[in-house]
Amino acid sequence: MHHLLPAFLRRHALITLLNIAGLAVGIAAVLLMLAYVVAELRVDRGFTAADRLYRIATTLTVPGQGAMLAAGSAPQMAAPLMAEFPEVEAATRIHQDQVVLKVGDRPFEVPLLWADANLLQVLDYPLARGDAATALSRPDGLVVSPELARRLFGDADAMGRVVQTRDGTPLTVTGVLAPMAETHLDFTAIAADAARGPKSWARQTVEDWSQPTINTYVRLRPGVSVDAVRARLPDFLDRHNTLSPRLVKLALRLDPVGDIHLHVSALGDHKPGGDMAMLRILAGVALMILGVAVANYTNLATAQAINRAREVGVRKLVGARRRQLVALFMGEAMLLSSVATLLALALVELALPFFQDLLGRPLPPDVLRQAPLPLLVALTPVVVGGLGGFYPALVLSGYRPGEVLKGRAQPPGAGRMRAVLVVTQFAVSIALMIVTLTVHRQVEHARAADLGYRAGELYTLGRLPLGDARAATLKAEVARIPGVRSVSLTSLVPANQSRATLSIRPPEGAAGAGGDQRVPLAWFMVDEDFITTYGATLMAGSGTPTGWKPEAARPDGATEYALATVEATRRMGYAHPQDAVGRSFRFLDSDPPTRIVGVLADMRFRSARERPEALLFTVGGEASFLSARLTPGDQGGAVAAIDAVVRRLYPEVEHWRRGFAQDQIAALYAGEERQAKVFALFSALAIVLANLGLFGLTALTAARRTKEIGIRRVAGARAWDIAWLMTWQFARPVLVANLLAWPLAWWGLHRWLAQFAVRVDQGPGTFLAAGALALAIAAATVAVHVLRLTLAPPAGALRYE
Known part of the structure; x- marks a missing residue:
């Protein structure tokens, strides 16, 4: 390679090496970032008829709370949709779940999709084994990824093998997925929904469409106007959605499947999506890095111009024209750029594992061979060499032979550039x-922002079906574990996506009380030990009365208790937190009164991007999370004991969310x-x-x-x-x-x-x-x-x- 360089470049080896190194690093940075951009843009773009695939999702709006985008829709929607929209060629449903599959006595926790029989005809993930048309038509059909097949069965053939869910339901492997491109869904297995028995969609009768529990995908017919379909969705929703609360306004969306990863952020998406704005920023930064490298070349080449003045003078004296000299020096720049590009490709191969770790996501192994990257690599020497070499070529070719030979040559304007x-x-x-x-x-x-509670040593666990008698037993047993200071059952924990809203009439004494005005609040349920367990700051009131027990939450005509944050009392119309203490309100006119017994400092359960919510906590009622405050120090034994109690009391639960609040909050800023x-x-x-x-x-x-x-x-x-x-x-x-x-x-x-x-x-x-x-x-x-x-x-x- 050294002998391919012109003599002048070989004589000035230091500057040549600096030029090649700078260009190589700049080109490698751009190639890495372009590989990432291409990988992000190709997510969900490999399906047949990808431009006609849409996810029907839900937008829920509560007055005063704004719109919440949900990824899901009601399970019962698919049948009337197919019947009333001839524009829809096919529809399919999935439910994202985390389940335990057992092979003999060995359990494997895997992300799984429960799906309609036609899923692989609509979202046609490729199969290495099996028939896509029939793989999920069996009521016990199971399709697994190659990686999961190896985990479950080793090197044995997976086809026809039987696994069991935690409750003993058998599933038969009817297909093995081929290696897939990136997708917005997180799964390693797909199972026929019919295997869920009583939980399957065919056996569900609830018509409340405000519970978007599954994902519905449609493929439109060729030539159909998407806007025309969208325009008919509100009327379709009004005719079929008869049981949803009137205070919750629903709307249906058509999210293009290819746009979900980068452009849609919705509740219920189990897999973190991309960030188009960040993608543009990082691509721009990579181009700036390349610009710095090209500027380096231009700088060094023009600074060297005086050393080549005599060479230019001699060439002109023997008849060389300026355009010939420009072509010569541009050729040198492109030669250096070609060497730098080869070096950059080697740097990319070396840096790719580190770069993937930095991004927190893998890139396809063949990403550098995916269009348009090979074309861009081929054009790089021409583009980079042209950009870096054009101005120096003009400077060098502009010397006058007479001035050169008299020793008065200076590169015109090069210093300013x-x-x-x-x-x-x-x-x-x-x-x-x-x-x-x-x-x-x-x-x-x-x-480090004030959360309104103490996240340290707070261990949370859920989602659990805590609506039966086992909840009291769970709390009592966990409270007796050494290393556990206090325990609370709640429907909200830090960094949880769950959102629940309601509107109440302003309590007596509040601004707007007595009229038809309603106050929208975020509503969750806690128990009598919530303040102690979370270390919440009580700004006014005394909290739940001493001796109160959950079973006394709602005797006929009795008053329920509630805790509100300062922001919630402000929304209600109270100028000072103390003014809200002792006031009562009703959720519905027919409900018993609920009394505010304490006002808490504003609490932040979600990201610092959001303002503190106006939170209302009713004391008692069904919860889904257990929160335990642990003693400082080695907490591994206490955590293991808590998990063991949960597994014993709730053997039917496939998967629960658990971890320390501090770690879950930190994950918000990953x-x-x-x-x-x-x-x-x-x-x-x-x-x-x-x-x-x-x-x-x-x-x-x-x-x-x-x-x-x-x-x-x-x-x-x-x-x-x-x-x-x-x-x-x-x-x-x-x-x-x-x-x-x-x-x-x-x-x-x-x-x-x-x-x-x-x-x-x-x-x-x-x-x-x-x-x-x-x-x-x-x-x-x-x-x-x-x-x-x-x-x-x-x-x-x-x-x-």
Whole structure:
């Protein structure tokens, strides 16, 4: 490869290596990010008739609470939909579940889809074994992924093998999936819904469509207008949805299946989706990194121009025309870019595992061979070489032979262009550093924000059917476990997606009381030990009366008890929390009164993106989660004992959500953490590339000013004076870059931070720190050459030619 380079490039090996390294890193960064972008854009795009596939989902709106997007729909909707919409070619349903499959005595917990018999004809996931048309038509049919087949049966043939669910229901393997492209659904097995017996859709009769428990997918006929179908959905819903609460407004949506991953964020989606806005940002950052690398090449090539002046003069004297010289130097740039592209491909292969870990998701093994990446790789030497080499080619080819031979050649305008490019490079680097630091600060700030309760040592477990007599036994047994301080049964835990809303008439004494006005609130159920277990702050009132027991929650005509947060009492119309204590309200006019016995500080159970909810907790009633406050220290024994009690009392429960509240809250910010890490990576690349270019520029400048430095030393200049002179020359562009980077970074971060209800201030500290760090790194880079020259004997410099 070395012998393929022109003689001039071989003679100046350091600058050539810097050029190749900078371009290779920039190209590798872009290829990695493009691979990620292509992988994200291809999710759910591989189905037959993918452009005609839609998920019918639900939007629920409660006055004052805004709209909630749910991924699901009512199980009973599919049949009337097919009957009344001739535009629908096929419809199918799935229910996402987590189940335990047993092979003999060995249990395996797997994500599974309960599905209609025609699922594989609508969402046609490919099969390696079995017939897609019949695999799920058997009432015990089961389709497994290749990975799950190996877990269950080892190297044995999976077809025809029988597994059992936890309750003993047999399932027979009727198909094995082929390796699949990425999809928005999270599963390793698909089972016929008929195997669920009493829980199957065929045996369900409830017509309340406000319970979107399953996913319904449709394939429209070719040529059908999607807008026409959407326009008919409201009337269809009104005619069939007769049992939903009138206070809850429902609407049906048609979500294109190919858009779900990147464009739809809905309750009930078990698998985290992508972020189109973040995808655009990261792609833009990768292109900026490539821009920094191209600017490096342009800078170094124009800085070298004076060294090639004599070569250009001689070529012109022997008849070379300017366009021939432009073609020569552009060819050199494309040759270097070709070498850099080959090196970049090797870097991508080495960095891909690390990059996947950074993103938190795997990329397809053949992602670099998926269109349009091979074409882009082939075009990279031409595009990058052309962008980086065009201006230097114009500069080099513009020398006049007479001036060259008289020794007065100077590259016209090249110095100003280099200054602009250096400023741009460092502006990108500084802006990325500011973004990295701010995103990290925001994540830490959101985690440390006051939650209104103590998340430490709080272990939560659910969802459980806690509506029967076993709930009291569960609570009592868990409370006796060593290491458990207190236990509470609730319908809400930290980081839970569940949302429940209601509207009440303002209690007596509140603004608006006595009229038809209703107050929308988020409504959940807790028990008498909620305040103690969660460490909630009681702002007013005494809480549940001493000696109250759950069985006394609703005797005929008796008063129920409720706890409200400060925001809830404000919504009710009370100026001070104390004013709400002792007031009563009714959910419905026929219900017994419910008395507010305590006002709690506002509590945050969800992400810091959302403002604190107006929460109303009724004391007593059905819950689905158990929360236990544990003693500090080694908590493994207490956790194991709690899980054992749950398994013994609820053997029919396939899967429950469990973990420490702090970990569940931290998971809310996993996306931002990944963003911070990716920005940190690209920020580091940008600063390294900018300083690679600065290193090369300093080397060339120092070489040209060797004799000047020797004369200054002989004339009495101190080494410190010369070091300051050269360092200041290269520090000025970095200082100017701050003036460009700061307002751009502030504007972008202001827009990003606006999505958080709790956010950090954009104080000057972060901006000054990033600017100072960039300046320090640049100064250290320049110092390598400056020290070498200033510490060398002056006599050697005066002999320099």
